[in-house]
Amino acid sequence: MSFDFFIPCPRGLEAALAAELTDIAANRLNGAAFTPGAQVPGGVHFRGGWPAGMAVNLHSRIASRVLLKIAERPYRNEQDIYALALEQRWEQWFSANETLRVDTTAIKSPLRSLEFATLRVKDAVCDRLRDVSGARPSVDTAYPDVRVFVFLTATECTLYLDTSGEPLFKRGWRLDKGAAPLRENLAAGILRLTGWTPDVPLYDPMCGSGTFLAEATQVALDIAPGVERRFGFEKLRQYDVSAWQALKSAAIDAKRAARGGKKHLQIYGSDISGDMLEKARANFERAGFDSIPLKQLDARGMTPPAAGPGILVANPPYGERIEVRGRGPRGEVRTRERDSRDDTFHRAHADAPDAEFFQALGDALKQRFTGWHAFVLTSDRKLPGQLRLRESAKTPLFNGALECRLFRFDLIAGSVRQRPAGDTNAAS
Ligand SMILES: C[S@@+](CC[C@H](N)C(=O)[O-])C[C@H]1O[C@@H](n2cnc3c(N)ncnc32)[C@H](O)[C@@H]1O
CATH class of the missing domain: 3.40.50.150 (Vaccinia Virus protein VP39)
Incomplete structure (x- = not known):
């Protein structure tokens, strides 16, 4: 099964990220499906299966996140956005036991309040899960189990499920930040x-x-940047567990070999x-x-x-x-x-x-x-x-x-x- 992914990155690094994704596809995927997509300001699209999405999380040094596209449709108001979010089968991905956070980014959106749009998507996801399972998830903005991203242009609303969790610049080992560290x-x-x-x-x-x-x-x-951390997809109901174990153990072995190699x-x-x-x-x-x-x-x-x-x-x-x-x-x-x-x-x-x-x-x-x-x-x-x-x-x-x-x-x-x-x- 293939998905559309969007990989945000610091602006100015889109071409570098696209080149890195091509390297990851060539060297880390053992032939698994990967189709490069368009570079847009602030990120790069690609199409691929779970192995590709997980490999980018583990191996990309430049990506900020790996977002999996759930739905896209024209909208005019918050009600359209609510309806789009309510239709999605969120129950395939997570249950009401998981905590949730929704974030909205917009370019030229006609909506007056992005906070209100965010709230409507959160309501829709909670209403959907209540309708199918009888329980609503709680919101946790600090340490959510699941993050939903809403991207609005002037006319289109796209819903993404985040597969990264903490942003990918967090490699999992930094304690001391100093005054002004670079990401x-x-x-x-x-x-x-x-x-x-x-x-x-x-x-x-x-x-x-x-x-x-x-x-x-x-x-x-050749140490994978994500080898020391966990990822959002590990909390989802479905991802390719055996492909993940293979990717992760190859990365752990490579790190051990690197440390032993002097x-x-x-x-x-x-x-x-x-x-x-x-x-x-x-x-x-x-x-x-x-x-x-x-x-x-x-x-x-x-x-x-x-x-x-x-x-x-x-x-x-x-x-x-x-x-x-x-x-x-x-x-x-x-x-x-x-x-x-x-x-x-x-x-x-x-x-x-x-x-x-x-x-x-x-x-x-x-x-x-x-x-x-x-x-x-x-x-x-x-x-x-x-x-x-x-x-x-x-x-x-x-x-x-x-x-x-x-x-x-x-x-x-x-x-x-x-x-x-x-x-x-x-x-x-
Ligand atoms: C913007 S920070 C660099 C941050 C670094 N890239 C990081 O990721 O943590 C600038 C650094 O320049 C250092 N600095 C300031 N004046 C300096 C000087 N005269 N010689 C050497 N280092 C200096 C500061 O101590 C500070 O660590």
Whole structure:
């Protein structure tokens, strides 16, 4: 039996997700049905059976969820939506013993209240189950057993059953988040956009809680991103249990083999904050890869951690979220013990522009990273000007609701494309 699935992902990563889905179909499905579908803003469609849906949950590093399409029909008002939801045979999928949550997303919907539409779908599902079984499920918005998603355009209503449960960026091992962690699926998508492969050195000089490093390590060791977690479909009345057991045990065996194999990885991280590095270490330990070398270091003083050209990837602090640290004299690393001094320092330098930090960072890239390719994710379009480097490419990406650019800088010997001092025109 085949279903239509929709796989949401961070906006800007649709093509990367489509390519990843093709890889999953080729390498993880043993010939099970999979038909790629359209890429649309915010996700990718595909058609396939349970094995395909489960394999995408287990193996996609970029997907946010895997949604199974239940019904689609034109609508004009909330009553039409209620009627569509009431007709569906929800009892095939779950019983009134399961708790429920309904979410609605809309683009150009004429409805005045999406909350009311959400409520009507919840009522319809509960009414349907009461009619067929005599009992209504309860709502649990925090930890529901079952999630129904409603997607509204100007004229069409689509109902989806979520097969993921917790969003897929939750890999099941992160304890310590740090101040502003990247979502794992955004980090994984960026790694794919950089073209990095495990035989190439990878360095994140502002690694924070280590999201890029953890994702890269899992790619290098071929560890399935979902091997440590559970999925929404495991609570449904029907899914392909034996196909799931085969997929999951292959993933568990691959992880065991990877940990036993002691493969040499060229993945390196540093950060100015000792606290962040402790968080990164705790995360790596829980995830089972504790050998990633980490250094406490001001990024302005960074040097290539490995011989040979490699890929540097970073998301520096965003003005909106956390401050750049280390605006003081180069190399000064402030640690927890000096926190009170930190505050004095920050007050004293409250007016110091970030420009000084980014100019020094640009100098470090130009002077010491010849042959490397640097990829920097930021919401600040003036970043290339601040680094005094000209980007070779820029890709719009969304970090949640924050519109960002992934800037690529090719630090080729003798031809580093520099911007003249003072040229801080915004790149679009
Ligand atoms: C937006 S966070 C990076 C988050 C990271 N990608 C993650 O997923 O957790 C920016 C990081 O830059 C670090 N940072 C700030 N100033 C720095 C400096 N001068 N040198 C090195 N790291 C710095 C912060 O400690 C923080 O961990």
